[in-house]
Amino acid sequence: MVLTETLTNGQIERYSRQIIVPGVGGRAQERLLAAHAALVARPKDAAAALAYLAGSGVGRITIYPVANRAPYAALIERTRDLNADVQAALAKDGTQHATVHALSHAWPDHSPATFDVILALIGDQVAADVTARAARARRARAAVIARLDTPARIAILPAPPPCPLCAGADLLDAPHARAANAGVVAMAAVAEAFKLLAGLAGQQLESTLIDFDGYAARTRPLGREARGERHCICEAPLKSEEPS
Numbered sequence: 001m002v003l004t005e006t007l008t009n010g011q012i013e014r015y016s017r018q019i020i021v022p023g024v025g026g027r028a029q030e031r032l033l034a035a036h037a038a039l040v041a042r043p044k045d046a047a048a049a050l051a052y053l054a055g056s057g058v059g060r061i062t063i064y065p066v067a068n069r070a071p072y073a074a075l076i077e078r079t080r081d082l083n084a085d086v087q088a089a090l091a092k093d094g095t096q097h098a099t100v101h102a103l104s105h106a107w108p109d110h111s112p113a114t115f116d117v118i119l120a121l122i123g124d125q126v127a128a129d130v131t132a133r134a135a136r137a138r139r140a141r142a143a144v145i146a147r148l149d150t151p152a153r154i155a156i157l158p159a160p161p162p163c164p165l166c167a168g169a170d171l172l173d174a175p176h177a178r179a180a181n182a183g184v185v186a187m188a189a190v191a192e193a194f195k196l197l198a199g200l201a202g203q204q205l206e207s208t209l210i211d212f213d214g215y216a217a218r219t220r221p222l223g224r225e226a227r228g229e230r231h232c233i234c235e236a237p238l239k240s241e242e243p244s
Contacts, residue, residue, distance in 0.1 A: 006030065011085065015057055028198040029057060029212060033085060034180045035197040036060040036114075038140065040131045041121035041186075044069035045148070048120060048183075049190045054079045054086040058197055061088040062115070073106045091134070115140040119193040123148035123184045128172045135164045136233065142196045146189035148182035149175035152212040154189045155222055158196055159205040162224040162235035181215055202218050214222065 007026055012019065015029050041049055046063060053061055061079075065072045072090055080089040118140040120131040131145065143157040143164050155171055157163060164171055178186065188210075195201050203244050209222040224232070 007032065007033075008125075011057075012084075014085075018056060019024070023200060024198065031199045032194075032197055033055045033059045035064070035116045037197060038062045038091070038115040038118040038134055038138065039120075040064040040066065040118070040134055042066055042123060042127060044073065045121040045123065045186050046072065047075055048187060050075050050079055051082065052190050053119075053194070054083045054088065055176060056194055056198075057085055058194075059086060061086065062091050063088065063128050065092045066124070066130045074173070075092065079168065114138065116142065117193050117196050118143040118145075118164065119188060119189065120145045121148060122146065123175060123178050123182060124202065125174050128175060131164055133170050136185065139234070141152060144183055144193045144196065145171045146188050147171065147175065148178055148185055150177055152179040152180045152181055152185040154185060154192065154210040154212075156192050156196075156208045157222070158201055158207065159243075160207075160234035161232055162207055163232060166224045166232035166234060167207065167222055168225040179212070181212060184215065185212055205241060 006190055007029060011029070011033070013025070018024055019026055019029050035058050037053060039049055039053070039061055042082070049064070050061065051227060063072050063076070066069070069090060075089070076088045079086055088148050115138055118134060120127065120143070122128050123147065124133060140163070142159065145155040145157070145164050147153045154171065155169060157167060162168070207222040208218050208219050
């Protein structure tokens with residue numbers, strides 16, 4: 001992301017409660033406003049995640065739908081009412097379901113070549129497949145992948161490799177039954193994405209997997225899965241962002 005402007009007086013007032021949180025401050029808020037995040041989630045999970053990201057001031061959010069596009073279009077309309085600083089839109093290469101109204105919110109072809117973070121809330125096979133397509137089509141500087149099935153887990157990938165395609169822990173495999181604590185896990189993943197977008201992760205670049213046993217959690221390092229390939233696409237240099 002490129003920081004081009006300082007906060008306006010109106011933005012300082014709007015985000016004041018967030019800015020005064022220890023460790024956040026004005027610079028982190030500027031990073032959020034300059035950031036471009038991708039969101040992959042079912043409408044119910046996307047609603048809470050989008051409200052959190054938009055409310056915190058993430059400047060651009062591209063949604064990869066995993067169901068009919070109409071519910072997502074309604075979420076985008078609500079996002080505009082929530083925060084005028086935020087631009088939210090549907091990706092053009094989501095599922096085959098589409099409506100004319102929803103497509104009118106899609107980004108133009110010259111949208112940026114990379115995302116700052118891909119946030120995926122995976123609760124079914126379609127969400128896993130769309131996450132894989134998004135990761136292949138649009139490079140990301142970082143990713144947070146939440147598995148909402150049992151056992152629930154969150155992969156935090158701050159500086160690929162590994163990326164969602166090559167990380168261990170079977171992140172994109174067929175999900176099992178939805179976990180009882182799926183909503184809690186999803187919002188924990190959104191909070192982790194917020195920290196990456198705001199630059200609150202410091203210099204810690206180690207990929208981490210959080211495993212949930214009920215509501216208890218434990219963390220462990222997460223490496224690249226050995227699948228026979230010498231390289232993953234995430235190991236190629238990132239493309240520079242094109243002007244929007």
